[in-house]
Amino acid sequence: MPRSSTRLTFAVLATGAGVFSMLQSLIAPALPTVQHALHTSQSTATWVMTAYLLSASVFTPILGRVGDLAGKKRTLVGVLLAVLAGCLLAALAPNIGVLILARVVQGVGGALFPLSFGIIRDEFAPARVPGSISNLSAVIAAGGGVGMVAAGPIVSALDYRWLFWIPVGIVAAATLIAVRYVPESPDRAQGKVSWLGAVLLSGWLVALLLPLSQAGVWGWGSARVIGLFALAVALFALWLRTEARSRTPLIDLRIMRLPAVWTTNLAALLFGAGMYAIWSFLPGFVQTPSTAGYGFGASVTTSGLLMLPMLLAMFVSGVLSGRLEPRVGAKALLTAGAALGAFALGFLALWHDEQWQIALVAGVFGLGIGLAFASMANLIVGSVPAGQTGAATGMNANIRTIGGSIGAAVTGVLVTGRLQPSGLPYGSGYTHGFTLLAVLCLAAALAALLVPVRRAAAPLPDPAAPQVPTAAPTPVR
Numbered sequence: 001m002p003r004s005s006t007r008l009t010f011a012v013l014a015t016g017a018g019v020f021s022m023l024q025s026l027i028a029p030a031l032p033t034v035q036h037a038l039h040t041s042q043s044t045a046t047w048v049m050t051a052y053l054l055s056a057s058v059f060t061p062i063l064g065r066v067g068d069l070a071g072k073k074r075t076l077v078g079v080l081l082a083v084l085a086g087c088l089l090a091a092l093a094p095n096i097g098v099l100i101l102a103r104v105v106q107g108v109g110g111a112l113f114p115l116s117f118g119i120i121r122d123e124f125a126p127a128r129v130p131g132s133i134s135n136l137s138a139v140i141a142a143g144g145g146v147g148m149v150a151a152g153p154i155v156s157a158l159d160y161r162w163l164f165w166i167p168v169g170i171v172a173a174a175t176l177i178a179v180r181y182v183p184e185s186p187d188r189a190q191g192k193v194s195w196l197g198a199v200l201l202s203g204w205l206v207a208l209l210l211p212l213s214q215a216g217v218w219g220w221g222s223a224r225v226i227g228l229f230a231l232a233v234a235l236f237a238l239w240l241r242t243e244a245r246s247r248t249p250l251i252d253l254r255i256m257r258l259p260a261v262w263t264t265n266l267a268a269l270l271f272g273a274g275m276y277a278i279w280s281f282l283p284g285f286v287q288t289p290s291t292a293g294y295g296f297g298a299s300v301t302t303s304g305l306l307m308l309p310m311l312l313a314m315f316v317s318g319v320l321s322g323r324l325e326p327r328v329g330a331k332a333l334l335t336a337g338a339a340l341g342a343f344a345l346g347f348l349a350l351w352h353d354e355q356w357q358i359a360l361v362a363g364v365f366g367l368g369i370g371l372a373f374a375s376m377a378n379l380i381v382g383s384v385p386a387g388q389t390g391a392a393t394g395m396n397a398n399i400r401t402i403g404g405s406i407g408a409a410v411t412g413v414l415v416t417g418r419l420q421p422s423g424l425p426y427g428s429g430y431t432h433g434f435t436l437l438a439v440l441c442l443a444a445a446l447a448a449l450l451v452p453v454r455r456a457a458a459p460l461p462d463p464a465a466p467q468v469p470t471a472a473p474t475p476v477r
Contacts, residue, residue, distance in 0.1 A: 006124050008181050010132060013116040014139040015174040016080055019167050020109035021143030023087075024052070025279060027103075029151040029300045030160045035335055037160060038296035040096040043217050050213045051100045053405065057209055057398055058202040064114030065250050066193055066389050072122065073184040076115045080175040081089075086173060091185050113140065114394035117381055120186035121389050130330075133381060134374035138318020140233035141373045144279065144364070145311030152301030197250035200239035200346030205398070207232035212405040216412050235307035249307020251391050260383040261392065263450040264334070264376055268396055269403035270444035271338050274345060274437040276404025277411045278287075278365060283307065286358055292420060294427035296355055308406075309359050313366030315374075321374040330375040330382070331451040337371030338445035340364055345438035349431050368441075376400075379451060407440060 027034070027048055035045040067075035077456045086105030093099035154162050180439050211218070211225040243249040255261060283303045288295025298306065321333050344365035351357050376396060384392040411433040415425045 006128070006132075008177065009119065009123060009183070010136070011180055012174050012178045013076075013119060013446035014136055015180075016076070016083070016109070017112045017116050017136060017169060018143040018146075019170055019174075020083060020106075020112050021140045022147040023083075023106055023109070023167060024056075025147030026151050026163050027052075027147075028280070029148065029158075029283060029304065030155050030163060033155055034096075034099070038093075038096045038099065040351035044096055045216070046213075047100050048096075048103055049070045050210070052103040053213060053401065054108045054209055055104045056110030057107075057205045057401055059108045060114065060397050060401075061201065061251060061391055061394035062193075062198045063108070063111030064390030066390075067111070067115045067118060068390040069193060071184050071411045072115050072119045072390070073178070073182050075111070076119065076182065076346065077178050079108055079111045079115065079173060079179060080171055082106075083112075084171045086170060086177060087164045087167045091161045091168060095355075103449045110397065111390075111394065114390040114392075117190045117238070117377055117393045118389040119182070119185055121381055121386060123183060129381070130325050130378050133377045134325060135319055135324030135376050136373035138315050138321075138370055141318055141369050142311055142315040145307065145308040145314055148279065148283065148307045149304040149311055152284065152299065152304045156301060176382070192245070192248055194246050194250040196249055197239065197243050197246060200235055200242055201250060204232045204235035204239055205402075207235060208402065212409040214296045215409055216416065220413070228315065244276075251395055252388055255384050255388050255392055257394070258383055259450075259452045260379055261448060264379045264383075265396055267334055267338060267372075267444045267447040267451070268376055268400040269406075270440050270447055271341060272400035273407025273410075274341055274441040274444070275365075275369055275407075276401070277370075277407035277433070277437050278345065279431060280408050281411055281415060281430070282358070282362070285352070285357070288424060292424040293424065298355075305406070306317050306355060306358050307362050309363030310366035310369070313363045314370040317367045317370030318374050319370075321371050325375070325378060329453070330378045331448060331453060334375035334379065335445050337368040337373075337375065338448055340368030340371070341444060342438050344368065345434050345441055349434035349438060352430075352434075368433030369433050372444075373467050407437060411437065439459050 001094050031045050031048065034040075034048060035042055038045075041124070042460070063075055063079060083106055086102050086108070089105060090099055090102035093102055116136055117133060120136065122128055151163065154160075207228045211228040215222075215225050240253065241255050243251055283300075285294070286296050286298045286303045286306055287300070289297040296302075317337075325333060344361045347364070348357070348361045352361075377393060380396050381389060381394050414433040414436065415429040417429060418426055420426060
C-alpha cells in the first residue's frame with residue numbers, strides 16, 4: 001500500500017481501539033446474567049471487570065514503549081491477536097475462572113490506544129495528525145458508549161456469550177487487514193525495554209488499583225487494603241528511582257515533567273474520576289425501583305437507551321474537535337470538555353426526577369467526553385518526541401484509568417455508605433456522589449487552564465538515542 005494511502009490504516013486502528021473500548025463497558029450491564037449463568041457469587045463476578053482493568057493498566061504503557069522500540073505495526077498485530085484470543089476464550093469459557101483469565105488476555109488490548117496514536121503520527125501528513133487523532137479519540141470514546149447501549153439488546157436477543165462472539169469476527173477482520181495493509185512505521189526509538197522498570201510499574205499499578213476496586217468487598221480498613229496501598233507507595237518510589245537512574249527508562253521522567261504533559265495528565269486524572277464513575281453509577285441509578293424514592297425501575301435495555309445521547313454526543317464532539325483544534329487550540333477544548341462535564345454532573349445532583357433529565361445530562365456529558373478525549377491525546381502527541389509517543393500516550397490513558405478507579409471507589413463509598421432496610425442506597429448517597437464528581441470535573445477544567453499555550457522549547461530527545469536528532473512536533477496551542 002502506498003504510504004500516502006491512510007484511510008485503510010485509520011479504519012484498522014479505529015476498529016481495534018473501538019472494540020477494546022467497547023469491551024470495557026459491554027460486560028458491565030450483563031454481570032448479573034454472567035453470575036447466574038456461571039453459578040458464581042457477586043463478589044467473584046466483579047473480577048470479570050477487575051481483571052480487565054488491572055491487565056489493561058499494566059500492558060498499556062509497557063507495550064506502547066515496546067511499539068516505540070520494536071515497531072508499531074508488529075506490536076499492533078500481536079496485540080490484536082491477543083484481543084482475538086481473549087474474546088474467543090471468553091465466548092467459550094465454561095466457568096468463571098476461565099472467563100476471568102480471558103479478560104486478563106483481553107486487557108492486553110489497552111496498548112491499542114498508544115500504538116494507534118503513534119502510527120498516526122508516523123504515517124499521516126503533519127497537517128492531518130491532529131484531526132486524525134481527534135477522530136480516533138471520538139471512536140474510542142464512543143466505543144464505551146456503544147458497550148453500554150448494546151449490552152442489553154444483545155443479551156436479551158441472543159446470549160451474554162455473544163458479547164464476545166461479535167468482537168471475535170470484527171477483530172479477526174481487522175487483524176487480517178492490518179497484516180496486509182498497515183505499513184511498518186519507519187521511526188523507532190533506540191535502546192531496549194527496561195524490564196525492571198516494567199515489573200515495578202506493573203507492581204505499583206496493581207497494588208494501587210486492586211484495593212481501589214475491591215475495597216467495597218474487603219473493607220477500607222482491612223489489612224489487605226492498607227497493606228496494598230503501602231506496597232503501592234513503596235513500589236512507586238522504587239520505580240521512580242529506577243527510572244531516573246536508567247539509561248533506557250521505560251517511561252522517561254523528563255518527558256513526564258514537561259509542562260504540557262504533566263498538566264494534561266493532571267486534568268486526565270481528575271476528569272477520568274468523573275467520567276468512569278458516572279459510567280458505573282448512572283445505569284444503576286436509573287435501574288433502581290422507584291419505591292426507593294428515586295430511580296425509574298428501568299431495564300438494562302432502557303437504561304442503555306437513556307445513555308444513547310451520551311454515545312451520539314461523544315462521537316460528534318470528538319469529530320468536531322478535530323476541526324476546532326486548529327482555530328481555538330487543544331487547551332481550550334480540554335477546558336471546555338471538563339467544564340461541560342462539571343455542568344452536567346452539577347445539574348444531575350440537583351435534578352434527576354425525570355428520565356428526560358437523565359438523557360439531557362448524558363448528552364451534555366458526552367459532549368464533554370468527546371472534546372476532552374481528543375484534546376488530551378493531541379496535547380500529549382504534540383508535546384513529546386516521536387520515539388516517546390507510545391509510552392507517553394499509554395501513561396496518559398493509564399492516569400485516566402487510575403482517576404476513574406479513585407472516582408468510582410469514592411463514589412461507591414458515598415452511595416453505599418448508608419442503605420435502606422430494603423438494601424438499596426438512599427437517594428442522598430447518589431446526590432452526594434454526583435456533587436463530588438462535579439467538583440472533580442471542575443478541578444479538571446482548572447487544571448486544563450494550567451496547560452501552557454505554547455512550549456518555550458522543543459521537547460527532550462529520546463535518552464537512548466541522543467545522537468539522533470528528533471524533529472520537533474507541531475507546537476501545542
